[in-house]
Amino acid sequence: MSNSIEVKNPATGELIKEVGVQTAEEIHHAIEKGHMEFKRWSKVNAHERSKLLKAWSHKIQENKEEIAKVMTMENGKPLSESLGEVNYATSYIDWYAEEAIRIYGRTVPAATESKRIVVTRQPIGLVAAITPWNFPAAMMTRKAAPALAAGCTFIVKAAEDTPLTTMTLIELAHDAGIPKDAIQYVNGKGSEVGPLFTNSPLIRKITFTGSTPVGKSLIKGSADTVKHVTMELGGHAPLIIAEDADLVLAVSQTIISKYRNAGQTCVCVNRILVHESLVDAFAEKFTKAVAKLKVGNGLDETTDIGPIINEKGFDKIVAQINDALEKGAEVLIGNKYQVDRDKGYFFIHPTVLKNVDASMDIMQEETFGPVAPITTFKTIEEAIEIANNTPYGLAAYFFTENYKTGMYLHDHLDFGIIGWNDGAPSAAHAPFGGMKESGLGREGGIEGIEPYLETKYLSVGNLVN
Template sequence: MSTQFKVMNPATGELVKKVNYNTKEEIKQALENGHCAFKKWSKLNAHTRSKLLKGWSQIIQENKEEIAEVMTIENGKPLKESLGEVTYATSYIDWYAEEAIRIYGRTIPASTETKRIVVTKQPIGLVAAITPWNFPAAMMTRKAAPALAAGCAFIVKPAEETPLTTMKLIELAHEVGIPKDAIQCVNGKGPEVGALFTDSEYVRKITFTGSTPVGKSLIRNSADTVKHVTMELGGHAPLIVAEDADLDFAVTQTILSKFRNAGQTCVCANRVIVHESIVGVFSEKLTEAVNRLKVGNGMDEETDIGPIIHEKGFLKIVSQVKDAIEKGAEVLLGNKYNADKEQGYFFVHPTVLKNVDTTMNIMQEETFGPIVPITTFKELDEAVDIANSTPYGLAAYFFTNDYKVGTYLHDHLDFGIIGWNDGAPSGAHVPFGGMKESGLGREGGSEGIEPYLETKYLSIGHYDQ
């Protein structure tokens, strides 16, 4: 295996930087170092950990423009989105800096006068994380912040496409005084590093954001050492537009959900399910709005949609659109591409498809691109059936001003995150995670620190004198 890998700019195909792979021995040593660091970091009082986390957040904000530029160059997303992601990333650090000093135990009334019962929480141990390329800052801090706040040591393998953002953030963590072995970064091939993480006796928890097949593999491989796991896996989000919806608002929110990072997010609206009585008007309004989006290099301030991250993702998008058209979908907009394999860039113009049905691959497979497939429903339970018809259950959206319709949809949609008249429901203060094959556990909110804690129960016996 080569000792280095290339980080490429997906908008231009140009080399950004060569990064060294860590050797197997280096990664094993890093895991041992993290285990040793845990013994010291976990004993540090919560207020000191909180203060260090706040310092980390502050220094990231002080370097916000530099980090955002690095992110756009290696990821391709528009600079304005990268700037937003840096703020989103620090919001997790800010939140868990506060949660660090609110890890409470409790006493439980005993069933006898001769006992006292105490429940305490303690950090789980060394945490190993594997993070994706689409949100290289936020997906790391969403894991690192609660881990460090709880008293765990943390080691992360970023995606090979986008390691530079993560490396910079960890460099800044060290700069403010978080011990180098308490938060570390290693670079390597996913399957190889994943195996080292799951096999290690030092790692007590695996946290992963990425595809469902890889998540399943990590879960299986963690079983032999009974590691704790948190999995934020694939999604295929439905977006339901009810007959009474405010169509202009629904269009605006659909675009907000669908086209962020060129549609390359796990919570993007991937299946737009519209009541048959309004599909014509909705489609026309949506197509008109989508047509105004600008495709280009993310460093151009007018760009709304950047490149697809690599050729593999590009080919999947092209294949899904082609399959849909061959099966009867109508192209209202798009199906245009600006790609050059030799140069190494792949752009997909925003595409709107009408007359889509569930026989088409785009309705069954997760779409990571700026494609909007529109299908219709007549009765509400039909919309629910379409929405729930895949193995995924991460995010769902619906638009209605009828509380009965909204309550019905909330109760019957099998998804961990639901936006009612809201295309952007994520936040550091709320629990993020999926149902079915979209994951295990929650990240964010007060729930997000619990997976990094063990519960210890103490029963104290005593005798009256």
């Protein structure tokens, strides 16, 4: 492993900080400490764990301005979005602080008078997490909070591009009184740390947010030790605008979904499917709204669209745009760049493409950038077929004022998260996760603590004298 990671500001290319990288031996030692701490932390009563989680949330809120600034500097997203993410991150801690005291068992009627059956829940063990760069606060707390609430210990490998936010939050957890070995971080390359996590018999669960190919590799690596896994993987979200949609609402919500974090989110709209009778009107209104978005450094409070995280991400987005144009797509706005490869910053102005079809890469692959491709459909059945024609099934959106159309779309779209007239459906109290190759398990809601618990039952016999 290399000795350090250079954390740079993607808006300027400037070095923010060099972060030390743990050796394999140090990571093994951290795993051992987490495993040993589990024996103690799992016995801490649920009310005390709840109290400590609430204290952690309070510490984060006390320092949210500083955390948001760090996040914007290493991630690039506008400062207002970073502040929003800090609140989103603490909402998971707050939710699971309450769920900690609601881990219930039950009794089951036995088949004979002489027996009684009791079902109990217990924490699964040491949990290892690998988190993404695009939401360095919320994606960590969405995993750590239910793990700690359940009585598990937790170790996370932060994203290489954005480790500082995660590190800060975990240090605040320690300040709040959560034992240092109960929640830890390590830094390093995913390709090197991942196998250390999957191969360790001391780790009983892997939770990952990131690309589908990496998720598949972690699932395979976890098989030898039969680890539990939760995988929140790639997406390719469709947004359907039905014939009776409210276009003003559809435009405003599509902007929110598509261009948040410069389009670099797993639930961003990737494909806009508009009824053929509305496509010209929608495209005109949407393009006018996009024209108002300002590109720049996220620390500038007027910025709406920050930089692309790195050169690799930039090149992928540009390749998708060029492929679409070569195959007949039309640029309505955007396709402009501010780039300095030597300094290391990459900006793409928000782009809208019309006359897009299924032959284009952008309709088949997740973009992870501020590009909105528009295509058309004739019937709702055709829209559903286009939307479902992907191996992914994370998020989908639709706009209609007809409840029958809405329920029909809900019933037939193969996606784990669906927004009806809503471009921002994510919430700590709702189960987040995908279908098909978009993942395994759910995070958030009452479902989100289940993957951190084992179920056992006790059959008591000879109760009748």
